[in-house]
Amino acid sequence: MTLPGGSGRDQVGTILLVAGYPAAVWALARAVPMFRQHRRGRFLVAQAGTAAVAVGWALREKPVPSAINASAVVVFAIAWWVTGRSRT
Numbered sequence: 084m085t086l087p088g089g090s091g092r093d094q095v096g097t098i099l100l101v102a103g104y105p106a107a108v109w110a111l112a113r114a115v116p117m118f119r120q121h122r123r124g125r126f127l128v129a130q131a132g133t134a135a136v137a138v139g140w141a142l143r144e145k146p147v148p149s150a151i152n153a154s155a156v157v158v159f160a161i162a163w164w165v166t167g168r169s170r171t
Contacts, residue, residue: 092142092143092144093142093143095139095142096138096139096140096141096142096143097139097143098139099135099136099138099139099142100135100136100139100140100143102132102135103131103132103133103134103135103136103139104132104136105132106128106129106131106132106135107128107129107132107133107135107136108132109128109132110125110126110128110129110132111129113125114129117129118162118163118166119166121163121166121167126159126163129159130156130159130160133152133155133156133159134152134153134156136148136152137149137150137152137153137155137156140152
């Protein structure tokens with residue numbers, strides 16, 4: 084079932100954007116402590132929120148914002164790995 088005003092893909096994309104952005108912003112608002120103290124829960128919320136945003140833009144057929152957010156997921160994972168290595 085699709086609601087008036089867009090295709091099913093657009094609607095799912097919008098839902099992912101509406102859910103993903105607040106989650107990612109909340110988690111990344113304290114990014115430095117997240118990485119320094121290795122706060123796993125906050126990191127997972129940041130990853131999930133950013134991935135949801137990337138998929139949301141992809142479903143809405145917007146490749147540039149999708150690629151930027153997908154790249155951010157990778158960069159955050161690398162940062163998590165690097166900060167974990169420096170702690171040991």
